[in-house]
Amino acid sequence: MPCYGPGRPYPHVLHGFDDKLGGGIPEGHVVLLAGEPGTMKSTIAFNMIYQNALRDGRPGTYVSLEQGRENSRATWTR
Numbered sequence: 001m002p003c004y005g006p007g008r009p010y011p012h013v014l015h016g017f018d019d020k021l022g023g024g025i026p027e028g029h030v031v032l033l034a035g036e037p038g039t040m041k042s043t044i045a046f047n048m049i050y051q052n053a054l055r056d057g058r059p060g061t062y063v064s065l066e067q068g069r070e071n072s073r074a075t076w077t078r
Contacts, residue, residue, distance in 0.1 A: 010052055010060075014044065
């Protein structure tokens with residue numbers, strides 16, 4: 001069983017994906033998964049949270065927001 005300390009990555013548990021990101025998401029970081037509908041963003045998030053909880057007892061939080069592109073741009077340019 002892997003041992004994770006402060007600042008150590010949370011693995012995604014997706015074959016090859018962690019290697020691309022240097023081992024996973026660093027502990028304590030917030031990640032935004034953004035993209036078009038149907039691109040498996042929720043599936044990736046749920047899988048990562050579930051597998052880390054099941055394997056290592058690590059907590060996770062999933063938040064889902066829907067905001068249109070124009071509304072987002074208006075908010076970001078304020």
